[in-house]
Amino acid sequence: MKKNIPLLIVLVAGLLVIFSEFIPHRPFSMITETLENWFMIISGFAMLLGQISLIQVNSAKVRNKDENWVYYLIGLISFAVMLITGLLWGMDKTAGILGHGEGIKTWLGLKPFDYLFENVYQHLSATMFSLLAFFIASAAYRAFIIRSFESNLLMITAVIVILGRSSFGAMLTGWLPDSLSWLHLPKLTDFIMEFPNSAAQRAIMISAGLGVIGSSLRIILGIERSYLGSDE
Amino acid sequence: MLLLFGAFCSLTAGNTTLNVSDVPHDAGDALLIKWNLPAAYKDLTLAKADSAGIWQELNLSQEPVGEFTDTDLAPNQEYRYRLTAISSSDTVSFIKNGIPTEQWFYLKKMSFLIFLLVISFAILFYIWLAKQGKDLFIRRINGLDSMEEAIGRATEKGKPILFVPGLADLDDIQTIAALTILSHLARKSAEYDTDLIVPCRSSMVLSTAREIVKEAYQSANKADSYKEQSVFYLTDDQFGYVAGIDGIMVREQPAANFFLGTFWAESLILTETGFGTGAIQTAGTAQAHQLPFFIVSCDYTLIGEELFAASAYLSKDAQQLGSLKGHDFGKLLIILLILIGVVMEISGLHWFTNFFSPEL
Amino acid sequence: MKLTPLVERRIIYIVLFVAVMLPLIFPIGWRTEVSTHARMAYDLIDKTHAGKVVIISFDYDPSTMTELHPMALSMIEHAWSKGQKIIVTALWPQGPQLADEAFEQIKKTKFPNKVYGEDYVNLGYKVGGMVSIQAMGRSMQEVFPEDSSGLKYEDIPMLKNITTLKDVAYVSSLSAGDPGMKNWIMGAHDMFGVAVTGGTTAISAPGFIPYINSQNQLVGLLGGLKAASEYESLMGVVGPASVKMDAQSVAHLLILVFIAIGNIKVLVAKRKKSQQEQEVTNG
Numbered sequence A: 001m002k003k004n005i006p007l008l009i010v011l012v013a014g015l016l017v018i019f020s021e022f023i024p025h026r027p028f029s030m031i032t033e034t035l036e037n038w039f040m041i042i043s044g045f046a047m048l049l050g051q052i053s054l055i056q057v058n059s060a061k062v063r064n065k066d067e068n069w070v071y072y073l074i075g076l077i078s079f080a081v082m083l084i085t086g087l088l089w090g091m092d093k094t095a096g097i098l099g100h101g102e103g104i105k106t107w108l109g110l111k112p113f114d115y116l117f118e119n120v121y122q123h124l125s126a127t128m129f130s131l132l133a134f135f136i137a138s139a140a141y142r143a144f145i146i147r148s149f150e151s152n153l154l155m156i157t158a159v160i161v162i163l164g165r166s167s168f169g170a171m172l173t174g175w176l177p178d179s180l181s182w183l184h185l186p187k188l189t190d191f192i193m194e195f196p197n198s199a200a201q202r203a204i205m206i207s208a209g210l211g212v213i214g215s216s217l218r219i220i221l222g223i224e225r226s227y228l229g230s231d232e
Numbered sequence B: 001m002l003l004l005f006g007a008f009c010s011l012t013a014g015n016t017t018l019n020v021s022d023v024p025h026d027a028g029d030a031l032l033i034k035w036n037l038p039a040a041y042k043d044l045t046l047a048k049a050d051s052a053g054i055w056q057e058l059n060l061s062q063e064p065v066g067e068f069t070d071t072d073l074a075p076n077q078e079y080r081y082r083l084t085a086i087s088s089s090d091t092v093s094f095i096k097n098g099i100p101t102e103q104w105f106y107l108k109k110m111s112f113l114i115f116l117l118v119i120s121f122a123i124l125f126y127i128w129l130a131k132q133g134k135d136l137f138i139r140r141i142n143g144l145d146s147m148e149e150a151i152g153r154a155t156e157k158g159k160p161i162l163f164v165p166g167l168a169d170l171d172d173i174q175t176i177a178a179l180t181i182l183s184h185l186a187r188k189s190a191e192y193d194t195d196l197i198v199p200c201r202s203s204m205v206l207s208t209a210r211e212i213v214k215e216a217y218q219s220a221n222k223a224d225s226y227k228e229q230s231v232f233y234l235t236d237d238q239f240g241y242v243a244g245i246d247g248i249m250v251r252e253q254p255a256a257n258f259f260l261g262t263f264w265a266e267s268l269i270l271t272e273t274g275f276g277t278g279a280i281q282t283a284g285t286a287q288a289h290q291l292p293f294f295i296v297s298c299d300y301t302l303i304g305e306e307l308f309a310a311s312a313y314l315s316k317d318a319q320q321l322g323s324l325k326g327h328d329f330g331k332l333l334i335i336l337l338i339l340i341g342v343v344m345e346i347s348g349l350h351w352f353t354n355f356f357s358p359e360l
Numbered sequence C: 001m002k003l004t005p006l007v008e009r010r011i012i013y014i015v016l017f018v019a020v021m022l023p024l025i026f027p028i029g030w031r032t033e034v035s036t037h038a039r040m041a042y043d044l045i046d047k048t049h050a051g052k053v054v055i056i057s058f059d060y061d062p063s064t065m066t067e068l069h070p071m072a073l074s075m076i077e078h079a080w081s082k083g084q085k086i087i088v089t090a091l092w093p094q095g096p097q098l099a100d101e102a103f104e105q106i107k108k109t110k111f112p113n114k115v116y117g118e119d120y121v122n123l124g125y126k127v128g129g130m131v132s133i134q135a136m137g138r139s140m141q142e143v144f145p146e147d148s149s150g151l152k153y154e155d156i157p158m159l160k161n162i163t164t165l166k167d168v169a170y171v172s173s174l175s176a177g178d179p180g181m182k183n184w185i186m187g188a189h190d191m192f193g194v195a196v197t198g199g200t201t202a203i204s205a206p207g208f209i210p211y212i213n214s215q216n217q218l219v220g221l222l223g224g225l226k227a228a229s230e231y232e233s234l235m236g237v238v239g240p241a242s243v244k245m246d247a248q249s250v251a252h253l254l255i256l257v258f259i260a261i262g263n264i265k266v267l268v269a270k271r272k273k274s275q276q277e278q279e280v281t282n283g
Helices: A004-022 A028-063 A069-089 A102-108 A112-143 A149-164 A167-173 A178-183 A185-194 A196-220 B002-013 B107-131 B142-157 B173-192 B203-219 B238-252 B267-276 B291-297 B305-315 B318-346 B351-356 C005-025 C036-046 C062-081 C095-109 C130-138 C181-189 C205-211 C224-235 C240-282
Strands: B017-022 B031-036 B043-049 B055-061 B065-070 B079-086 B091-098 B161-164 B196-200 B231-233 B256-260 B280-285 B300-303 C053-059 C085-090 C120-125 C170-175 C195-200
Touching: A004 A028, A004 A196, A004 B107, A028 A069, A028 B203, A028 B231, A028 C130, A069 A112, A102 A112, A112 B238, A112 B267, A112 B291, A112 C005, A112 C062, A112 C095, A112 C240, A149 A167, A149 A185, A149 C240, A167 A185, A167 C240, A178 A185, A185 A196, A185 C205, A196 B107, A196 B173, A196 B305, A196 B318, A196 C205, B017 B079, B017 B091, B031 B043, B031 B079, B031 B091, B043 B065, B107 B318, B107 B351, B142 B161, B142 B173, B142 B256, B142 B280, B142 B300, B142 B305, B161 B173, B161 B238, B173 B196, B173 B203, B173 B256, B173 B280, B173 B305, B196 B203, B196 B238, B203 B231, B238 B267, B256 B267, B267 B280, B267 B291, B280 B291, B280 B305, B291 B300, B300 B305, B305 B318, B318 B351, C005 C240, C036 C062, C036 C170, C036 C195, C036 C224, C053 C062, C053 C095, C062 C085, C062 C095, C062 C170, C062 C195, C062 C224, C062 C240, C085 C095, C095 C120, C130 C181, C170 C181, C181 C195, C181 C205, C195 C224, C224 C240
Parallel strands: B161 B196, B161 B256, B196 B231, B256 B280, B280 B300, C053 C085, C053 C170, C085 C120, C170 C195
Antiparallel strands: B017 B031, B031 B065, B043 B055, B043 B079, B079 B091
């Protein structure tokens, strides 16, 4: 019974969504809209669950004075500061409990929430993303080694695309006559990205699509039950 | 008035019409308005009466022959339309009513339905074949075969396993595929008494993952070893989540990392950091543009459909493995359709391609 | 001197840091050739008539601002220069704030006379991604009963004739992931026939090229900082993207150098190993 009810719910919901794709008549069209609305509502409420988990995990580490507990405390304080400033003075055009905080806004230039968002959070986020540049360099240094025919092909393609996607690439081959314009690095790059690359990506997308159908069918029919925690 | 009436009569006597008809095979939310007037009439205005009977302009046209589709209508409700046309000598006006009705089938989606039924039937057929005991060959997927080895290595080193179920929410099928793999992984970890760390980006994934891991520990008779805090929420922010996971990898030094699900620009940041810690790494995603990054920095990568096949593969259940053969049938069918489509297009016969790419 | 992998990585990071920093301080001024896809996106906005209402969706956050924010600035400037009215939506939570920043910047420097509510409006963030877009196709007011400042939908002058998504001329999605451009293509274009264009990070761009097809699922695409600088050159401005392209170009060249060094290293190690094996065989 414990497993059968969820399986039945999955079967009914799955079949309803499939039918509603092909049947425009009510109530099938309304079912889709209703399920969409339910998902939006649940998404909003579910956010609270995450915040509770965050506070629980971090405060447990602070309470038990685990290794590096100071950082977990900083995490909790940051969470609290953003929550409190947002609640009290709002953000941007939205007022908080204490209004728009004109006094603080005059002193900081912005509301406290916006000040922290623009001067702390935005820069931290951009910093994390910028790590990608360093990791691409180290990964390229380690991985682009000529070993076989396939890796040679990869190397040549990589060189063309790396040069073609920079200002330098256009300058390197800009002097080529019209008859050889197809060798112009940006054009070669566009060709590689538009044809071989797109073909390979579409093949992966198609096979992934088939995987989605198979996986969904197994789940809807109750053949696959791992998402419930066990196969029994 | 008489002149107008006369003009109206002479216009309707010939082929000139205003015609309002239901758009077929839809949800009853559209009407097709067609008009056919003599060439002399240039300034046309189409209006619709609202609930108060006031005419609201819909469309202005310079063409004496044309059509307009009015959408977002309520089914089975009568709508009134007026077409006013001006020529150099007179002005005429037509009024017509129409009722949009909802049908029971989107005929334009016939090709989708046929394809879905064929693929589904193939999958079910192979499941049935597997049930009959037929031995079906499934090729090896190294990334999945190595899972047990990775868990064993973590147990030997006394280090935990990190499992990242991707960055998408529960409505993404890749996340569900990742969570079904988590179930197998969690059971193995419970059997080996290895710690499992599962940081989640979304609250809904958090609650599902917790249930899955708890059930897996219970089914391995290790309910006491289950720690609820091993499955936790980090943050919804993309790079905040990545920063958190990088911190976990550097501090906890997991011996095995699993990155399965939906990933975007942060994929390389995760896997390069994991590579730096010396962990054995398995990744899997259907995001084609992130696969190169995973392949470069991970020991094993599940490409596209291998992620969705993983749960069936790991379960070793004959029925589930049979469904994987259905995928292969689907691929063969698509190859055939592509070849036929190419030949048809080159021959100038477009009905085949048009059948599979209808305007919805 | 044998370098450990950890030390090698640190040397790579330091060299890359210096190589990217120098062109930002001392710009080189390399020119960028305009690609077909950038031109397609430009033409869509250029050929849209004055008075038309358009959507620019800020589906990114500060981490990808470097690539996507210059695109936002260029597109706002372009749309306003063509007399278009802009609706801002966001499928990511930080989108509305980034939009406000972009509009303030453009108003300050180029269009001080643009009025909120008449020339642009910020409808704010909506959770749900594809679900929200489908709902917009039925009723914009139902999805956004108020704008981000609390102004009621019916009180906003430029939204008077905008009932559903189908009433906008095009949607431009500046997208860093999901939800984002893919949802707009599947929702706005495939379901409601609205033209979709936009920009994404360079890493994600190849995944969207299949959507630039005969069915016009996507009308052009700005993929990364290079495409942003191409758009700026089409606009005839030297904006933030153009300035950063020099640094990106130098970084690309440096990666090629690293790849070459990596291969030389492996080749030398291979040669050494075969020499040693030969010595052992001979000895």
